[in-house]
Amino acid sequence: MRGNLFAVAVDLVVLTVRDDRLCVLLVQRPAPPFLDEPALPGGFVRPHEDLLDAATRELMEETGLTVDHHHLEQLGSYAGPDRDPRGRVLTVGHLALLPGLAGPADGSGAWHAVRDVGPLAFDHARILADGVERARAKLEYSTLATSFCPPEFTVSQLRRVYEAVWDTTIDPRNFQRKVTSTPGFLLPTGEKVxxxxxxxxxxxxxxxxxxxxxxxxxxxIPAAARGVHVPAQERRPEPVGAGVRSGGGLP
Amino acid sequence: MRGNLFAVAVDLVVLTVRDDRLCVLLVQRPAPPFLDEPALPGGFVRPHEDLLDAATRELMEETGLTVDHHHLEQLGSYAGPDRDPRGRVLTVGHLALLPGLAGPADGSGAWHAVRDVGPLAFDHARILADGVERARAKLEYSTLATSFCPPEFTVSQLRRVYEAVWDTTIDPRNFQRKVTSTPGFLLPTGEKVxxxxxxxxxxxxxxxxxxxxxxxxxxxIPAAARGVHVPAQERRPEPVGAGVRSGGGLP
DNA sequence: TCAAAAGTGTTGGCGTTACACCCATGC
DNA sequence: GCATGGGTGTAACGCCAACACTTTTGA
Known part of the structure; x- marks a missing residue:
């Protein structure tokens, strides 16, 4: 077993959609290193705790939010030898998806639009980027977008989730047909709003x-919206984005 | 930092295609626990080592094989509190893809057809299952299948890789058109074999x-080959199989 | 009545499947 | 010649982007 032991932490990329923007939950570092700088919520795993349990607990402790395990998954581990000045720390990044209405219960933690996030403590910017890309990729081939919605929602709410996460615009008519014709995706309640x-x-x-x-x-439709002008050539340097589907490794 | 420290290991799911079958590299446990039982190759991460480096090193030490980082990626971490009787050990699973001609250099390690693999040490059966599913999923949307081939190969060699990994049969004519018409997938050498x-x-x-x-x-085409008769109704209980694309989390 | 959002119908293009058919080689 | 595998041509089908058009509400 040798003497090379690691501290093991979990960090969480907690995403939601508020005001049609993809947002991430950040906390201020309560202690050195990186005191007062923005960081992902997280903390050390306890002796008899599994990783998902630790992630759930840390989220509750730091922000008062609860996630059920259906909307929480492991992203990957980060163990660069110098990633923490205190010593050898391996962190297991996790991805959590919450409905937009949820807010941090107490003051420790706040939503930030992903596109406006600056530098973060440790290697958290990298973990955030991986989490965002994972979420983007999963919307393509899973029904996960509903995790961003309240229990009952309209088709256009769901469409705005896709548009916020992907930063594109989607034809509402074709989107409507697509999601309502996929068996088991949406259950009509019969009510209108x-x-x-x-x-x-x-x-x-x-x-x-x-x-x-x-x-x-x-x-x-390319993201020509929101004033972010993207020259035509820069739009898709690679046929598809990174993440699980392409950039996730073994390139 | 507290006193709850972990030993951190890397384990490798090393896959190849030999004789039209998907095979995994297994070693015999050289020491307790699980002495002499089959296991994935792997070992502990050293004090100043990154994860991918540790995986590369362990593969070389245990089997004499080399993988470049292009064919090596992290699968995920496994940290069940009781997964190792010696104490708290977190292992980071990795996936490596090798051409079929490669063989373990020395005696410590051998290829086993994935379908014939029985119980493994620790939770390695689970890690293997995750690795196989990841490889299957990645063939769909990446050019990764070429990692299973030697530097120069024919279209039918590539097709046999797909057939072995997915355990299906593929129409050779349509496959040919598909792969040769995808820009940047295959570069013709001009030679024939x-x-x-x-x-x-x-x-x-x-x-x-x-x-x-x-x-x-x-x-x-449903896998009606190899004597495994599948009644027509049982072929696709769900629209698509499991794995990264469906079962891979956040369900 | 007009604007805005929800929802339906239709069409053309593209990719795929299925299969007919030809090419090049060993026996 | 014949079997075997490599490779091309093509028609039918399905999905989807694009967009015309209808429905239902608030102002």
Missing amino acids: RTGRGRPGQLFRRGDATALHPPMLREP | RTGRGRPGQLFRRGDATALHPPMLREP
């Missing part, structure tokens, strides 16, 4: 299906 | 592309 202007939309609950067949296709 | 009977096939080298667009579709 008026959202202010326009015809009321039907309310749905998430169904049993977990996989999407065929998958949603990313980038239906 | 005679494989015994039949018309000689053209030789290719792997190209620069890493992603496949559109992806290969799994399960073109």
Whole structure:
């Protein structure tokens, strides 16, 4: 077993969609190193604890939020020899998806739009990037987007989730057909809701299906919205984005 | 930092295709626990070592094989409190893909057809299952299958890789068109090779592309081969198989 | 009545499947 | 010649992007 022991931590990339933007939950480092700098919530794993349990506990302790295990998954481990000045620390990154209405219960932690996040403590910027890319990839071929929605939601709420996470715009008519015709994706409740202007939309609950067949296709319309001008050549240097589907390794 | 420290190990799921079967490299446990039982190759990470370096080193030490980092990726971490009787050990599983001609240099390690693998030491059976599923999923949307091939190969060699990993049969004519028409997947060398009977096939080298667009579709023809009779109704209880694309988490 | 959002119908293009057919080689 | 595997041509089908069009609400 030798003497080369590690401290093992879990860190969480907690994502949600608020005001049509993908947001991540960040905390201020309560102690050195990186005192007061923004960081992912997380902490050390206890002696008899499994990784997912530790992640769930740390999230509750640091922000008061609860995630059920259906919306929590392991991202990967980060163990660069110099990633923590205190010594050898391996951290296991996790990804959690929450509905937009959830807010940190106490003051320790706040939502930040992912696109505006600056440098983070440790290698947390890298972990965040991996988590965001994983979430983006999973929306393509899973029904995971409903995790960002409240228990009952309309098709356009769901569409806004896709648009926020992928930073694109999607044709509402084709999207409607796509999601309502995928068996087990959406269960109609029979009720309608008026959202202010326009015809009321039907309310749905998430169904049993977990996989999407065929998958949603990313980038239906290039993100020319929100003033972020992207020259045509820069849009897709690689045929597809990184993450689970392409950049995730073994390139 | 507290006193709850872990030993950190790396374990490798090393896959190849030999004789049209997906094979995994297993070693015999050289010491307790699980003395002499089959296990994945692996070992403890050294004090100043990164994870991928440790995986590369352990593979070399235990089997004499070398993998470049392009064919090596992290699978995930396994840290069940009771997974090792010696104490708290977290292991980071890795996936490595090797061409079929490679053989363990010395006697410590041998290829086993994945379908015939029985119980393994520790939780290695679980890690193996995750690695196999990851490899299966990645063939769909990446050019990774070429990692199983020697530097120069024919289209039918590549097809046999897909058939072995997915345990299906694929129409050779459509497969040919598909892979040769994907830009950057295969680079023709201009040479031909005679494989015994039949018309000689053209030789290719792997190209620069890493992603496949559109992806290969799994399960073109149900696996009615190899004597495993599958009644028509049982073939696809769910629209698609498990793995990264469906079962891989956040279900 | 108009704007806005929900939802349906239709069409053309593209990729795939299935299979007919030709090519090149060993026996 | 014949079997075997390499490789091309093509028609039918399915999915999807694009968009015309209808429905239902608030102002």
